[in-house]
Amino acid sequence: MATINDSRPPINRPVALWTGVVLSVIGIGLTALSIWILWLNHRAYVEAIQAGVPILLEDTGITALYLAPMAYLGLALLGMCGIIVAIRGKGFVKSVGGKLNRAVTLLIVVGLFGALFGSYVANKLWAENFQNHGYSECSQPFLMTGKWFTAVWVDSVSLCDDRRVLKLFGAGKHVSYINTFIEESRH
Amino acid sequence: MCPDPAHHINRARELAQERHLRVSLNEQLAANRIDVYVLNARELTDVWVKAQKAGGKADSEIESQYERITGFTLGAIRDHTGTVSSSIVLAKLGADMHRSGALFGTYRVIQRQGKNFIVLSGYAGLRRYLTAPVYGVGNPKVIKMGIGQAAAKGALKSGAVLTLILSPAVRTLEWLFTDELKTMEAMLAHIATDIAKGFITAGAAYFTAGVVPAALSALGFSVVAVIPVFAGIVVAIGAGLVLNWVDNSLGLTEKLTDALIQHKESWVKAMEENKRSIDQVRREANYYFGSTRGGLDFIRRFTGSGGW
Numbered sequence: 001m002a003t004i005n006d007s008r009p010p011i012n013r014p015v016a017l018w019t020g021v022v023l024s025v026i027g028i029g030l031t032a033l034s035i036w037i038l039w040l041n042h043r044a045y046v047e048a049i050q051a052g053v054p055i056l057l058e059d060t061g062i063t064a065l066y067l068a069p070m071a072y073l074g075l076a077l078l079g080m081c082g083i084i085v086a087i088r089g090k091g092f093v094k095s096v097g098g099k100l101n102r103a104v105t106l107l108i109v110v111g112l113f114g115a116l117f118g119s120y121v122a123n124k125l126w127a128e129n130f131q132n133h134g135y136s137e138c139s140q141p142f143l144m145t146g147k148w149f150t151a152v153w154v155d156s157v158s159l160c161d162d163r164r165v166l167k168l169f170g171a172g173k174h175v176s177y178i179n180t181f182i183e184e185s186r187h
Numbered sequence: 188m189c190p191d192p193a194h195h196i197n198r199a200r201e202l203a204q205e206r207h208l209r210v211s212l213n214e215q216l217a218a219n220r221i222d223v224y225v226l227n228a229r230e231l232t233d234v235w236v237k238a239q240k241a242g243g244k245a246d247s248e249i250e251s252q253y254e255r256i257t258g259f260t261l262g263a264i265r266d267h268t269g270t271v272s273s274s275i276v277l278a279k280l281g282a283d284m285h286r287s288g289a290l291f292g293t294y295r296v297i298q299r300q301g302k303n304f305i306v307l308s309g310y311a312g313l314r315r316y317l318t319a320p321v322y323g324v325g326n327p328k329v330i331k332m333g334i335g336q337a338a339a340k341g342a343l344k345s346g347a348v349l350t351l352i353l354s355p356a357v358r359t360l361e362w363l364f365t366d367e368l369k370t371m372e373a374m375l376a377h378i379a380t381d382i383a384k385g386f387i388t389a390g391a392a393y394f395t396a397g398v399v400p401a402a403l404s405a406l407g408f409s410v411v412a413v414i415p416v417f418a419g420i421v422v423a424i425g426a427g428l429v430l431n432w433v434d435n436s437l438g439l440t441e442k443l444t445d446a447l448i449q450h451k452e453s454w455v456k457a458m459e460e461n462k463r464s465i466d467q468v469r470r471e472a473n474y475y476f477g478s479t480r481g482g483l484d485f486i487r488r489f490t491g492s493g494g495w
Contacts, residue, residue, distance in 0.1 A: 019402035026395060030425045037432050059435060061428050071421040075395070082402050105414055112421045146377050147440075149431065172373035172444030 013086045020082020027076025034065040034072070045126075049133050054155050054182040055165070056135060057175050061149030063122035064115040071111025078104045127151075136160075144169050226305050228273035228280075232264050235280050256283050274303045281305050372447035373440075380440045384430040392423035 041062055048056045081100055085091055092100065127137065135153035138144060138160035144152050146169070152160070159165050159182070168178045226234065232253070239249045250261050257264070257279045264276055277296045285294055296305050359374070396419030403415075434440055474481040 015401060019398050022398055023395075023402055026391075026422065030422065030429070033429050034425065037429065040436075041432070057435070059432060062432055064424055065428060068421060068425055071418070072425065075399075075418060075422070078399070078402055108414055108417050108421065112417050112424075115421065115424060146373065147431075147435070148381075149428075150435075170373060171370050171448075172376060172441045174438045174441045 011085055011089065011091050013089060016082045017086035020079045020084075020086060023075050023079030023082065025079070027072045027074070027079055030072040031069040031076065034069045037062060038065055045129075049130075052155070053179045054159060054186075055175055055179055056130065056153040057145065057147075058123075058126060058130065058151040058153060059149060060123050060151050061119070063126070064119040066122050067114030067118035068111055070114055071108045074104045074107030074111060077107065123151075145175075146170075146172075228264060228276040228303065231277060231280055231305050232261065235284060236261070238284070256280060277303050277305045370444070370448070372451065373444045376440050376443035376447055379443060380434055384427060384434070387430060388423050388427040391426040392419040395419045395422040 041059060045056070045058075077100070081092070081104075091097065130137070130153045135155060136157050138152040138154060138157075140160075141150050141152040142148070144160070144166060154160055164185075165178060165182065168181060235253070236249055239252070244252070253259075253261050257276045259272055259276060264272065274296065281294045281296060294305055296303060396415045399415040399418045475485040476482065
């Protein structure tokens with residue numbers, strides 16, 4: 001029980017516990033998902049390049065997940081602090097609380113701005129990589145695919161204006177189906 | 188091989204017109220409330236007739252004017268419109284209404300699945316003539332879009348809701364101006380998944396922005412007020428990207444498009460079967476009750492002497 005002279009503020013244990021659990025789940029969950037998705041995405045790009053697919057769709061939004069986990073870890077840290085405080089039944093001393101506070105703020109701010117800036121840099125690097133493997137970028141990806149945050153890379157620029165390809169995209173066909181169609185028509 | 192210069196000139200003219208249309212549509216989107224309508228020849232004719240009647244013209248005068256402009260009688264267009272006649276009516280009537288300048292700002296005649304439509308962006312006055320009988324809500328080919336500064340400001344106030352308003356608008360414009368390459372089902376599927384993603388993302392963002400201050404106060408922390416907002420934004424980004432990735436990987440939008448197409452096909456098939464059944468019943472009724480021989484046949488079958 002906090003004494004009258006204690007500088008630590010009173011703690012609402014149930015609120016601290018539940019908000020702590022929720023924030024930890026969000027933070028750790030999104031961090032794990034980000035890493036898993038980025039790993040799968042990398043693998044998909046490598047496989048597509050090795051297979052030499054005619055059309056490769058790049059998810060230009062997902063690159064924000066390279067640095068966004070910093071912010072998610074900030075949320076997770078905040079959540080864990082909540083759980084610890086709920087278990088202990090008393091808050092952190094001012095000096096420790098201040099440090100944790102700064103750490104959480106720093107992680108969230110750096111994570112947010114890092115996600116945006118990191119996405120820009122990562123997209124440039126991926127673009128360079130695709131170009132080095134002989135792919136060219138189509139100029140109107142949204143009109144082709146109808147998907148947000150998607151770049152269309154093709155092994156032949158004529159595919160960007162190919163009406164059969166545009167029609168298949170327009171009919172909502174998956175890119176794997178379109179690639180099979182192009183490969184069959186080339187043989 | 189030498190390219191045909193006339194083809195290039197026509198193409199350049201089309202592109203210039205399209206650019207002009209896009210620019211003026213964008214200007215209107217930014218400045219005013221805008222309604223985009225898709226009407227077929229019969230519907231446009233009804234709108235034109237209503238506008239003429241509102242101008243105080245007599246029926247005979249309207250009919251003769253219609254015939255002079257389009258080359259068709261009013262009755263012919265209302266009862267039946269072929270592909271050629273509808274494209275003529277849409278082009279000529281659209282030009283006439285556009286010349287008068289009172290009804291709509293921009294228009295374009297498009298072809299979708301072998302049928303002609305006029306796409307027009309209207310002023311507020313146009314809405315008076317697009318009443319329910321002309322412009323039914325249940326009509327699947329009708330798309331109406333309303334965006335204005337007031338709506339946009341309201342949406343901005345509520346953060347992520349902006350996506351929910353912009354997505355249908357952007358996708359509708361995309362569908363209207365991509366020359367028959369996109370199906371309506373794909374557009375509707377994209378709008379549906381966008382809205383679902385938007386709701387989940389907005390929910391995650393609001394939840395985080397709400398939970399963080401509670402956590403901070405429970406912990407006795409006092410942080411910069413903007414941190415919960417930043418946390419909400421970064422969670423919204425993450426949730427949106429994860430949902431996008433799930434959609435792309437599992438092809439949810441594509442599956443939804445296929446389902447919509449199949450549903451439409453089965454509906455059309457059922458309607459055709461119903462029509463065939465009705466036609467058959469009508470033919471039989473005509474035979475049994477419309478001719479002496481049929482009547483005798485009916486009595487013979489009814490009494491059981493001939494078998495049904």
